[in-house]
Amino acid sequence: MHRLLNELHQDHVNLGRVLRILENQLGLLRAGADADIHVLGEIIDYVQSYPDLVHHPREDMIFAAYRARALPGIDVIERLMAEHRTLLDSTAQLKVSLEQWHCDSPMPREQVAGQIDDYLRLQWEHLNLEEGSIYGMLAEGLGEEDWAGIEAGLPPGSDPLFTDQMRRRYQNIYERVVESAY
Template sequence: MTILNELHQDHINLNKMLAILRLKVKKLRAGNHPNFSLMADVIDYISNYADAYHHPREDGLYRHFHGRSSELDALLTNCEEAHQNMRVTCLELSETIDGILHDAVIPMDEFTDKLEVFLDEQDEHLNLEEGSLFPMIQGVATDQDWAQLITELPKSDDPLFGEKQAVQYTELYKELLVDMNE
């Protein structure tokens, strides 16, 4: 599997997490209270896996291809900045959900709006990478580039979608199984 294929698979997995959050937003908008603990797990997974493994891997890929064209460089810079912004947004959402779980009084409309902004931001970013950036990289990459990147950008085991699920994501994994069977 190539690095771009692996990153694409990560995006598919991240989209599954985003789909769970979208369902929770619908519940919130309908006046129901979703499983906030599960929402915390989703944000935790996105934050921990994406920020600790996925985005650094992408950023390494982007640094490697920097300087190939001004159009590509502009997209690369945009994505690296988006990774930094998404890290901040994840942290803010995580803190808000933690507050909710600890009985802090937080207006649900405000929280739901934050979630929707987060989801829109994630969708826009994934669409940019999948629709524009990855194809541009594929167009300029050589076999030598991929051989070098395989050694420079080792893959980490995914704590949710990998061979062994982390105990902290047991409830989230069960939710995914329910969603896949519906």
């Protein structure tokens, strides 16, 4: 498999770890306990800073190259590209809801929990679709010339949660990932 697909796969592994932390926070909310608002905020900031702004645009470039070759599976590629936009909007909406809830708005705990639950479902379904079939299809359908063109136009960036430089920014999430012995 091409190096870029391996990097994107690792991003999915990392995001999966973060989503499991979000699931744990959701469990606390559903049990009537207090979720850690700092962890929730860091999760949203992380998703907005890396998956939404770097990871998904990288995938979209690869998807566009595949689509340009008019290979089978374009309908799934189109769906995934649309889901990237939906996920971007969903993350922004969840951020607003969490901020309002944190500021003691009249938003019920159940409503926040439901929104987190919906968000998690969207994220997991998207990850599973990409990992389940699309990456293999991309590996088979794109040649070295395609990959060279993609690499030339990729936005820079690496996953900030798993680099020494940015670990402090996401300290609460990082500690929970380490605790879970990923």
